[in-house]
């Protein structure tokens with residue numbers, strides 16, 4: 854079997870479009886998806902938040918640990 858898009862013939866999985874009969878490999882199938890690169894932060898089993906709101910994560914880390922933000926002297 855061969856992917857119609859990238860022509861790879863070594864992929865483990867192929868998918869066939871039931872309407873157009875196009876064969877695509879797993880990589881090409883996933884290529885059409887939007888990916889999320891959100892990083893989730895946990896500390897000792899406590900959910901701190903994601904990098905969508907890094908300030909919340911930082912606040913939570915300071916709540917759970919003895920760290921506190923250093924206010925820079927201007």
Ligand SMILES: [Zn+2]
Pocket residue numbers: 856857858859860861877878879880881882
């Ligand atoms: Zn492909």
